[in-house]
Amino acid sequence: xxxxxxxxxxxxxxxxxxxxxxxxxxxxxxxxxxxxxxxxxxxxxxxxxxxxxxxxxxxxxxxxxxxxxxxxxxxxxxxxxxxxxxxxxxxxxxxxxxxxxxxxxxxxxxxxxxxxxxxxxxxxxxxxxxxxxxxxxxxxxxxxxxxxxxxxxxxxxxxxxxxxxxxxxx
Numbered sequence: 001x002x003x004x005x006x007x008x009x010x011x012x013x014x015x016x017x018x019x020x021x022x023x024x025x026x027x028x029x030x031x032x033x034x035x036x037x038x039x040x041x042x043x044x045x046x047x048x049x050x051x052x053x054x055x056x057x058x059x060x061x062x063x064x065x066x067x068x069x070x071x072x073x074x075x076x077x078x079x080x081x082x083x084x085x086x087x088x089x090x091x092x093x094x095x096x097x098x099x100x101x102x103x104x105x106x107x108x109x110x111x112x113x114x115x116x117x118x119x120x121x122x123x124x125x126x127x128x129x130x131x132x133x134x135x136x137x138x139x140x141x142x143x144x145x146x147x148x149x150x151x152x153x154x155x156x157x158x159x160x161x162x163x164x165x166x167x168x169x170x
Contacts, residue, residue, distance in 0.1 A: 002057040005042050007049030014038035053092040082124040090124055098128040119162045
């Protein structure tokens with residue numbers, strides 16, 4: 001099991017994590033800090049950062065659906081977990097998600113909902129994709145995910161799907 005702990009300033013990864021795993025984490029998080037004894041000793045006081053999210057990636061050998069259900073059942077009601085793909089559950093405050101962030105940006109910059117295009121490929125993106133008429137599931141997302149969204153990109157993640165879809169919209 002691999003863990004990432006994200007704060008406002010950066011994401012923390014255990015210092016013993018293999019380089020190839022850290023390289024994958026760097027694809028999704030911009031500021032990475034390797035820390036000794038990540039689980040269970042990391043605290044906001046220790047890293048001088050407000051912790052906002054925990055990512056738990058389960059090994060490929062187990063039953064991910066069962067592991068995720070067990071994890072979710074153990075969480076207090078103030079915390080929620082959603083699948084972000086690659087056998088990973090993202091755990092954070094209930095009611096705080098990508099929609100929350102987009103709405104804050106809308107208020108700050110006066111952006112209407114129909115002026116926003118969103119793109120995603122997993123459970124943690126679903127509410128964001130449904131909030132706007134221009135929510136697009138990536139072409140290579142799971143079929144059951146794509147069925148829940150009105151639009152699908154013109155290409156997949158590996159073939160500039162977001163860029164090509166933006167060009168098609170414009």
